[in-house]
Amino acid sequence: MTSSAPEPAEPSLVPGRDVPATGGPRPAVVPARRLAEHLVGGRSVAAGGARTLQLVDPATGGAAGELVPADDDEVAAAVDAADGARAAWRRTAPGERAAALRAAAAAVRADADELGALLTATTGRLLGQARASAEVAAELLEEAAVTGVLDTGRSLGGAVDAVDVVRREPRGVVAVLTPWNDPYPAAAGLLAAALVTGNTVVHKPSERSARPGLELGRRIAAALPDGVLSVLVGDGETGAALVADPRVHVVAHVGSTATGRRIAAVAGARGGRVLLENGGKDALVVDEGVDPAWAAQQVALGAFTNTGQLCTAVERVYVHEAVADAVLAELVELAEGLRTGDPADPGTTLGPLVDERQLDLVAEHVGEAVAAGARLLAGGARVDRAGCFYPATVLDGCTPAMRLMTEETFGPVAAVTRVASFAEGLDRADAGAYGLAATVLTPSQAHALEAAERLEVGTVKVNAVFGGAPGGSADPRRGSGQGRGFGPDLLGELTALKAVHLEAAPTS
Template sequence: MRDIERVLTAEWTAAQTEEWITKTDPADGSPVGRIPVTPPAGVIEAVRAAHDAAPGWARTSPSARAAAVQDAARAIEEHIEDLAWLTTREMGRPVAEAQAGVAAGVATLRQYAELGPLHRGHSLAGDWEATDLMAYEPRGVAGVITPWNDPVAVSCGLIGAALVTGNAVVYKPSERTPGTGWLLGRLIGELLPPGVFATLCGGPAVGALLTEQPLDVIAHVGSTATGRRIALAAAVTGAAVLLENGGKDPLIVDADVDPGWAAEQAATGAFANAGQLCTAVERIYVHERIAGDFLDALTKQAEQIRVGPGWDPDSQLGPLVDRQLRDLVHAQVREAVAAGAQPRCGGELPDGPGAFYPPTVLAGCTEQMAVLREETFGPVAPVVAVGSFEEALRQADFGDYGLAATVLTGSVAHAQQAWRELAVGTVKINDVFGGAPGGAAQPRRASGAGFGYGPELLDEFTTVKVVHLAPAPHSHRA
C-alpha cells in the first residue's frame, strides 16, 4: 500500500504511534494510504505548546499575522491539485468540485488576511479628562475541529479567522479525510512560529481529549451529536464555543413558479456533493397545483445524473464517504417507503464495490418519517405536496434544526413572509446556493450557535475588554 505520507511529501516523517488510520477509496474500496493517530501525550503537548506560543503571536502586529495567512493561501493554491486529489480519493467528491472547494479555501484565507488588520474596537464617550474604549483581544488558544464533506474550505475559514486575530490554533481535521487535513495543516503550520499551529490526527477519542484541554475557544463544524458533546465539555473547561452543526434544510416551491426551473433548483440543492452538505436541500414542500409537473421534472433531472468515481471527469455524483453513511441513508429511505412514500427513482442499493447511492426522489412523504425529521446527508429528495404557501411555511418550520431554507416564489409578499417567519440562520429566495460574500449567519436550535462566516467570525475568536483610563490627581509637593 502506498502510504499517504508519500503522497504528501517525501520529507514527511511518520510519528511515533501505535495506531494508524487506514483509508480506502469510497468509489471502489482500493487503498488510499494510512496516517498515524496522534497519541494522548501528543494532544496534551500540542495544547501546552500553543499556550506557550499564544502570547508572542498575540503581540505580533496584525499586518505580520495577515502576511503569514497570505503566505499560507499561496502555499495551498500551489498544492490545489494535491489537496483536491486527496479529497476525491478520501471522500469521493468529483475532482472538479474538490478543486473548487480548495479554491474557496484559498479565497477565504485571503479574505481574513485582509479583514484581520481592519478588525477594530470602539472609543466611548466618557469624561473629558479620561479615555474610555472597548478593545478586542485574541481569546488565546483555539481548538478547531472540522468536517470531511468540504474539508479545505471549512477549515480555512476557521483557521484563517483564528490566526489573524492573534490566536494559536490546535487543528483536528476529520478522520474521514485525514490525508487532506494533514497536508493542509502541514502547509499552514510550516509558515508559522513554533507552537502557533498544530495538527492532530485521529478519530472521536482524539477530538474528545482535545475538548477536555484548557482551550479558550472551540470552533466545530460537524454533526449535532458531536457539537452537543463539545458544548458539554466546554461547560466544564469554560471555553467559548462556536458551532455549526446538522441541518434539515427545507425547500418551498410556490404555486406561481415554473416547475421545470424549480426542479433544477431542487436537484442542485439535493444532489450536489451527493447530498453531503450542511446546507443541502433535505426536504421539499411543493404546492399541490404544480406538484405533479414538479415531480416529473425532478425525477427526470435525477435520472440524468451520471454517477461514478469522483476521479472520473465524466462523473457528476460520486459515492458517499463510506458504507456506514450509505447504510444510514438507505435505512431512512426504506423506512419511508414502508410507511407509504412512493419512490419515483433511486432508493435501491447498487451492485458492485464502493459506497454509491443513486439520486433518489420520494413522493408522498409525511412528517412522521425520519427522512423528513432527521438529517439524511445523502442524495435523497423527499417531496411533500401542500395546499397553500402558509402550510408549506408551517411544515418547513417543523423540527429541531434551523440552519438554512430556500423559497422559490414569484410573490414579493410570500418572500417577505418567508424570511420573516422561518426560524433559520439563512433564507435564500429563488437561488438555492446563492448569496453575496460576507454573509454571516447564526444557526438556530440544534444547528449550532455563533457566527460561522463573514467579518463577524473575527468577533467569535476575540474577546472585548473595556478600558477606563483616568488621570491620577496632582500630587502635593512640600
C-alpha cells in the same frame, strides 16, 4: 454542518451539459497507505500512538490504508506548542498577521489542483468541485486578512482629560474540529478567523479526511511562526482529549449535533467557550407560479450536489400542489440523467458516498419511507458496482413521521411532500429539530419577505439554493448549533472585549 462559509455556486446538473470542470486530467496524487504523522507547532512529527484506524476508498470500497491517531501525549504536545506561542503571536501587529494569511492563501491557491485531487481520492468528491473547494479556502483566508484588521476595538466618549477605549483581544488557544464533507472551507474559515485575531490553533480534521486536512494545514502553517498552528490526525478519542484540555480557551466544532452537544458539555463544564455548526435538515419550499423546470434544477442542485453530503443540502422539499406533478416529472428526469462513476472522471456527475456506513444509513432511511407509504419515483437501491454508490433518488408523499423527514440522511435523496399553500410549506419547513438554513422558490416578493421573517433558521435563501455574498454571518438555531460560524462576526466570537480607562497621573 457543511461549511463555515456560504457555498459557492455549483454547476448545473442538467444531463448532458454543464458537466463540472475538472481543470484537466487528474493529477497523479495517490495518498500514502499509512498516515502516521502530525504537524505540531508547524513541524512534521512522526505519530507514536498505538492505535490504528483502517481507511476505505469510497470509489472502490476497497482498503485505502490506515492512519495512526494522536494519543493523549501528542495532543498535550500540540497544546503545549500553541500555549507557548500565543504570547508572541497576540503581540504581532494585526497587519503582519494578515500578511501571513495572504501568503497562506497564495500557497493554497497555487496547490489547488493537488489539494483537489487529494480530496477526491480521500472522500470521493467530484474532482471539479474538490478543486473549487480548495479555491474557496484560499478566498476565506484572504477575506479574513482584510476583515481582521478593520475592527480591533473602538473609542468611547468619556471625559475630555481621559481616554476610554474598548480593545478586542485574542481569547488564547483555539481547538478547531472540522468534518470530512467539505473540509477545506470549513477549516479555512475557522483557522483564518482565529489566527488573524491573534489566537493560536490546534486543528483536528475528521479522520475521514485526515490527509486533506493535514496538507491544508501544512500550507497555512508554513506562513506562520512556529507553534501558532498544529494539525493532529485522529478520531473522536483524539478530539475528546483536545476538548478536555483546560488550556484550550475556545472549541470551534463543525460536525454532528450529537458530538457538538458532548463537546459543549465537556468544554462548558471547565469554562471553555464553544462555537458549534452542527446538523441540518434543510427544507426547500416551491411556491405556485414558478417555472417547473427551473424549480426542479434548484431541487436537484440542493439534494444531489456532493452526493447530498453537505450540511446545507436540501433534505426536505415542500412543493405547492399546483405545480407538484410538473416539478416532479422534471426532477425525475434530472435524477435519472446523473451518471455515477469514478469521481475523477469528467463525465461523472454523481460521486460515491463517503463509506459503507453512510450508504447503509441512506438506504435505511429510503427503505423505511417506502415501507411507510412514500412513492419511489427514481433511484432507491444501491448501484450495482464496486464502491459506495447510491443513485439520485426521488420520493413523493413523504410524511413527518418518516425518519427521512426528521433525521439527517446525508445522501442524494429528494424527499417531497405536496402542500396546499405557500403558508403550509413555510410551517412544515420551520418544523423539526434543526435550524441551519432553508430555501424558498417563489415569484412573489411578498412571499419572499414572509419567508425571510418567519423561518427560524440561520440562513434564508430565496430563488437560489447556493450562493451568497462574502461577509455574511448567521446564527444556527435549535439543534444546528450556536455562535456565528462565518463572516466578520466570527471574529467577535474569537476575541474578548476589554474596557480601558486612561487618565494622566497628577504632576508633583
